Amino acid sequence: MSETARAVQATAPVERRAAAIEAALEAQGWKAGEGIAEATRKVEEEWLPANGARLVAKAWCDPDFKRRLLADGRAAALELGFEFPRHHRHLVVLENTPAVHNVICCTLCSCTAFTIIGLPPDWYKDLEYRARVVRESRTVLKEMGLELPPEVEIRVWDTTADTRYVVLPMQPPGTIGWPEERLAGIVTRDSMIGVARL
Amino acid sequence: MDGIHDLGGRQGFGPVRHAPDAPAFHAAWEKRINALYGLAVRRGVFNMDEYRHAIERMEPRHYLSASYYERTLTSLATLCVEKGVVTREELERRAEGAFPLALPAAAGRTNLVTRPRLAVGDRVRVRDDHVPGHVRMPAYIRGKRGVVVGVSPAYPFPDAHAHGVAAEDERTCDVRFSSIELWPDAAEPAMVHAGVFESYLERDGSDGR
Numbered sequence: 001m002s003e004t005a006r007a008v009q010a011t012a013p014v015e016r017r018a019a020a021i022e023a024a025l026e027a028q029g030w031k032a033g034e035g036i037a038e039a040t041r042k043v044e045e046e047w048l049p050a051n052g053a054r055l056v057a058k059a060w061c062d063p064d065f066k067r068r069l070l071a072d073g074r075a076a077a078l079e080l081g082f083e084f085p086r087h088h089r090h091l092v093v094l095e096n097t098p099a100v101h102n103v104i105c106c107t108l109c110s111c112t113a114f115t116i117i118g119l120p121p122d123w124y125k126d127l128e129y130r131a132r133v134v135r136e137s138r139t140v141l142k143e144m145g146l147e148l149p150p151e152v153e154i155r156v157w158d159t160t161a162d163t164r165y166v167v168l169p170m171q172p173p174g175t176i177g178w179p180e181e182r183l184a185g186i187v188t189r190d191s192m193i194g195v196a197r198l
Numbered sequence: 199m200d201g202i203h204d205l206g207g208r209q210g211f212g213p214v215r216h217a218p219d220a221p222a223f224h225a226a227w228e229k230r231i232n233a234l235y236g237l238a239v240r241r242g243v244f245n246m247d248e249y250r251h252a253i254e255r256m257e258p259r260h261y262l263s264a265s266y267y268e269r270t271l272t273s274l275a276t277l278c279v280e281k282g283v284v285t286r287e288e289l290e291r292r293a294e295g296a297f298p299l300a301l302p303a304a305a306g307r308t309n310l311v312t313r314p315r316l317a318v319g320d321r322v323r324v325r326d327d328h329v330p331g332h333v334r335m336p337a338y339i340r341g342k343r344g345v346v347v348g349v350s351p352a353y354p355f356p357d358a359h360a361h362g363v364a365a366e367d368e369r370t371c372d373v374r375f376s377s378i379e380l381w382p383d384a385a386e387p388a389m390v391h392a393g394v395f396e397s398y399l400e401r402d403g404s405d406g407r
Contacts, residue, residue, distance in 0.1 A: 012295030
């Protein structure tokens with residue numbers, strides 16, 4: 001198709017374009033179906049926010065583990081058997097305190113520690129969050145249901161390189177003494193992104 | 199490149215469309231495309247920097263109107279065509295319509311020879327660089343002053359890695375900026391951090407160092 005013809009021909013619907021590239025790669029001998037099955041299994045069964053929730057709950061219960069987690073998040077996550085893609089060489093764990101609240105984003109695309117907190121939700125990848133959270137973090141958090149006291153310092157972390165970040169939320173006072181498994185059940189993806197407190 | 203993807207601090211956007219249990223995928227084709235691009239990376243067809251840059255090279259109106267996984271699809275198809283794996287004609291024949299791809303890349307660049315070797319606590323200034331190819335320096339930090347609060351292991355240098363240019367791996371610094379330094383009198387107070395390659399940085403001489 002010439003550029004002129006392309007300009008006047010309607011763009012194929014996105015589903016047909018997706019099927020076209022898949023079929024073209026199959027025709028090249030790619031085992032697309034196997035790759036898709038494997039990736040779907042990882043997304044649905046392995047790369048879950050429950051992984052990060054276990055890290056958080058263990059940090060709340062075990063001060064030594066928390067020290068290791070804050071010193072080297074990747075090594076601590078590997079201790080529990082979690083995996084990282086090859087390009088995630090560094091995991092920085094950001095501890096929330098009564099005086100400091102951390103929130104993560106990726107203004108350039110959608111980077112996240114997805115093996116630990118799951119694939120990012122759609123709003124994290126949308127233009128609005130990416131544009132606004134670095135410049136008007138307090139308002140954005142408030143709109144998302146998190147109104148922080150004015151004295152709390154907000155720290156925004158923009159994932160512009162291959163270092164990955166995860167927020168260590170504060171443990172709710174009413175849960176002190178709970179067993180680790182029960183604590184893991186209250187840790188949400190949003191709290192590890194930093195747009196919610198528990 | 200100063201592309202449309204570089205959104206940090208842009209004004210005029212409305213509320214975040216937030217839902218606590220927001221899904222990562224909305225349609226079956228999105229999962230399939232996400233898997234296919236991962237497969238292409240594992241097969242060595244392209245690397246993550248080439249993948250990101252092909253998204254950035256999308257025509258701006260296309261970028262802004264495309265869903266997240268349409269951007270993934272466009273990057274995958276663009277790189278498969280550019281690398282000679284498939285042809286655009288085949289894609290358009292199979293899709294029975296036009297298949298918009300990203301626009302061609304400009305030249306890449308290698309590391310800065312004089313880049314500083316930085317440590318936590320160092321005061322830095324982001325270089326006033328304008329880069330036509332792939333770069334992971336968001337425009338909102340360009341020329342701004344901050345302090346190093348963390349240092350990473352070495353990574354492939356994106357400005358080179360996205361363009362097949364030889365370069366040394368280099369470390370990134372987590373640099374802390376005040377939002378008030380980034381947008382004087384035009385931002386809410388906060389500390390904003392970015393992961394910044396050493397080639398994008400110089401020591402800040404304003405404190406006498």
